[in-house]
Amino acid sequence: MAAVVAVENLNPKVLKCEYAVRGEIVIHAQRLQQQLQTQPGSLPFDEILYCNIGNPQSLGQQPVTFFREVLALSDHPCLLEKEETKSLFSADAISRAKEILAAIPGRATGAYSHSQGIKGLRDAIAAGIASRDGFPANADDIFVTDGASPGVHMMMQLLIRNEKDGILCPIPQYPLYSASIALHGGTLVPYYLDEKTGWGLEISELKKQLEDARSKGIDVRALVVINPGNPTGQVLAEDNQCDIVKFCKNEGLVLLADEVYQENIYVDDKKFNSFKKITRSLGYGEDDLPLVSFQSVSKGYYGECGKRGGYFEITGFSAPVREQIYKIASVNLCSNITGQILASLIMNPPKVGDESYASYRAEKDGILQSMARRAKALEDAFNNLEGISCNKAEGAMYLFPQIHLPQKAIEAAKAAKKAPDAFYALRLLESTGIVLVPGSGFGQVPGTWHVRCTILPQEDKIPAVITRFKAFHEAFMAEFRD
C-alpha cells in the first residue's frame, strides 16, 4: 500500500510554495546555533546574527514601555484595583487600560470578540488613520488580524479563483506574496522595480507586464505595492503614488497596499503617504477604487512581532463582497485580543500632556534615529566593498545590495548545485554567523544577484558586523576573482 501521507500525495500548491525568509539558510543557521551550544568553540564565530528577518526584539530592541504597561494591566485587570499599581505603572497607562476594558463587552479580554475585532479598538484605529491622513476612516472598514499576513491571505483567498487569476507583484517582493499566491493557486504577474533609479516603480513597466499577462489570458485582479519597500527600502514619491492609483482605477485592479513600514522612514526628503490619503486627495471615493491597506504592530518603532497584531482597512468594496470578507474572518473567530489592543495603541499612542509622553517619545525617537544611523552605516559599508552596490535605505528595515559575483564564484555555485546568491549567503553564514537571505528568495532581474540584510542588529554590534562581513567578502573575492 502507498504511504497514507507522502510528499507525492500532498496538495501540489503547498509543495510549490516557497518562503525564503525562513528557508534553507535559516534552518542551517538554527543547526549551527545548536552546535554552538553543544560544542562551544567549534565554529569560527561565537554567535549567530539573524539579519534575515525584520524581528527587532530578537536582536535586543526593547518594547515601548507604555504599550507593555497597558498590556499587562489588560491581561490582569485585578491590578487596577490595587494601591501598589499606582507606583508600578504610569497614570496614563492605568487610565488607558481602564478605557480599553470599558470598550470590551464584559471587560472580558479572554473572550472571542467580534470577528473584525473589538468595536472600541477599531474606533481608536479609525481615529488614528483619520488623524494620519486628514480624511475620515470608519471602524466598519477595519479588520483586526494576527499580524498583517492573515489579511494578505484573506484577500488572496477572496480574489483568486484559479491559475488564470493573476496578481501584479513587485520584483523583488516580500515572499509572503509569492507564497500566498502559490497556496491559493493563482499566478504571480511580476513587475520589476528599477534598481538604477533607486528601485523606482515605473508605470510603463506596470502597463507592459499587465498587457503581457492579459495577452496570455490571465485575468489580473490586483496590484500589490509595498511602500516603504521590502526588501528594497525605497519610499514612493507622492506623484508616483497618484499615477499608481490612477492606473488601478483605469485598469480595474484592486490596490493591495502593504504599508506596514509606514513609521520607518530615514531620509528627510521623503515622507509616508497612505494610498488611502492619495486616493481621497485625487477626489476618488468609495465607488472608484477597491483599496486594501495593511498595517502591523510588528514593524515601525514598536517592533512587536511576537504579539501578532495588525489590521487591514478596506474601502471601495460593495456590501455583498464585504459580507464574504466578514465570513472568511469569522471562520477563524477573531484575532488575539492582546494583538488587538496593541494595534489600537500604535494608532493612538500617548499625546503631548500625557504622563508617559516624554518617555514614549524618547523611546520612539531613539529607536528610529538609531535605525537610520544603522541603515546608513551598513549602506556605506556595502558600497565600500569591491563588487557590491547598494541603494539608499530610505525606509523599511532592509538593504538589498547587489553582489556582482565573479564568474568563478558562479561556476563554483553551479558545481555545488546552489543558486549563486545562496552559495554566497551560505559561505557568509558558515564563516561569520551572519544570516542574510539570498535575493532569489525575493526575485531579481535574471543574471543579477543580491542579498537582503536587515538593519536591526543593535547599534553597538554594527561595527563588528561590518568588520566580519568585510573580511568574509574580501576573502571570497580573493578566492573567486576572475
Next chain:
Amino acid sequence: MAAVVAVENLNPKVLKCEYAVRGEIVIHAQRLQQQLQTQPGSLPFDEILYCNIGNPQSLGQQPVTFFREVLALSDHPCLLEKEETKSLFSADAISRAKEILAAIPGRATGAYSHSQGIKGLRDAIAAGIASRDGFPANADDIFVTDGASPGVHMMMQLLIRNEKDGILCPIPQYPLYSASIALHGGTLVPYYLDEKTGWGLEISELKKQLEDARSKGIDVRALVVINPGNPTGQVLAEDNQCDIVKFCKNEGLVLLADEVYQENIYVDDKKFNSFKKITRSLGYGEDDLPLVSFQSVSKGYYGECGKRGGYFEITGFSAPVREQIYKIASVNLCSNITGQILASLIMNPPKVGDESYASYRAEKDGILQSMARRAKALEDAFNNLEGISCNKAEGAMYLFPQIHLPQKAIEAAKAAKKAPDAFYALRLLESTGIVLVPGSGFGQVPGTWHVRCTILPQEDKIPAVITRFKAFHEAFMAEFRD
C-alpha cells in the same frame, strides 16, 4: 465595465463556505443588541444571551488568576525587578514567569519565535501530554497555533488536492470542518452519529460511508473525530476509540482528533483518553498511523478564547511531510506569544505544593462543577418540554436537543423561506433574546431538527434562561401544534 470585485467574480470556494456559529442568527442578534442600546425597552427582553458559541468569558466566567498573573508579568518583565510585585503576585507566578522568560531567546516576548513555537514552551506542552497519557511526547511534534482553528486549516490545506479528496466528518459536526473543507476545495464525506445511542459513533457507519465515497471515486484521506463531541457532547468509550484507531490504520486514513474539550467531562462513568494514548496502548508506533491531536486554550476550565492559543501534536508523519507542514507554519511566521505562553500553562498548571495550587484548584473545580450542574439543569429542562428530546451532556460545552417540530411550524418556516430549525431559533431570539444555532449549521439526519445551546450562561442566570425558553416554547407549540 464589470465591477472590479463583485460576488460573481470571487473565489467560488469562499462563496460555498458557511459558518453557522457566526451566521445569520448571530448577525441578527448583534442588530437587536444595538437596538437595545439605542432604544431601551423596545424589545420584549433587556439583554441578548449568547448561547451560540463556546465563549465562556463573554458570559462572565472569570479567567484563572495564576494564568493571568504569569501573562501580565511576561508582558511587562520590568515588574519582576520591583519590590511591590511580590505583594501583587503569587510567588509561583513570579517564578513561572522567570522560567518562561529564561526559555525565550533574549527574553523577547515581542519577537517572532520559531515557527512551531518557542522550544521551551513546547517542552512544557510535551511534558504535559506525556504526564496526561503515560506515553512519551516530543517538542518537535508540537506546533503551537493561534487557537485550534489554524491547525485544522493547515491540515486541510496539506491533504486536499481537489474535490476528489474527501475528509470523513461526523454529522452533526463543528462547522469549522465543513468550512475549511469548502475553502480548500475538498469533499466532506459525512458519517452520522447515532442520536438514539447518545450520539454513538458506529464503525459500521464509518465503513459504509467510506465505501460509498470510494465507489464515487473519492480518495478519502482523513477521519475527523471530535471527542468530547461538538455539538453533541458525547464522550467516546475506550473500546470505541480502539476500534476507530484500528479502522484508520486498516483503511489508510489520517486521524484528525479534535480534543479541545479534553478537560470538559461531567459524568463519573466517562473519562477522556487521547487518541495518542489509545494508539500507543494498542502498540502502534510512528510507522502505523498518522495522527494529529488538536488542543486549545479556549475551552476546558480556562476558557481563554480571546488569547488565541492552542497547539497540534503530529505523530506518524515522515520527515519530508513534516517539512511541508513546517513550511506552511512558517509562511505565517509564528503564533502569538501570549497564546503560546498560555498553551504551556494549561498543560503545566500549578502543582501540589505551589503557592497558587489551592486557589487554582478551587477556581478550576468551581468552574467545572458549575458547568456540570448547568449542563444537567438545561438537559432536564429540555427533556421536560413537549416535543423536545435531549441526550445527556457527558462533556464539551453544548446540548444538541432535537425539536420535534409540528407540521404547521414546518409549513410556516417554508412560507418564511427559512429552514424549520432556523425559523424556530429566529423566533426564540426575537421573543427572548436567547441566541441558539440551528442544527442545520452542524448537519443532522434529514427531516430532524435540532438547536445547539451552550451551557455557558452563568449559574445564577440559568433559571431565567429556562423560564424564558419554556415560556417561548410553550407559546410556539400552542401556536403551531398540529
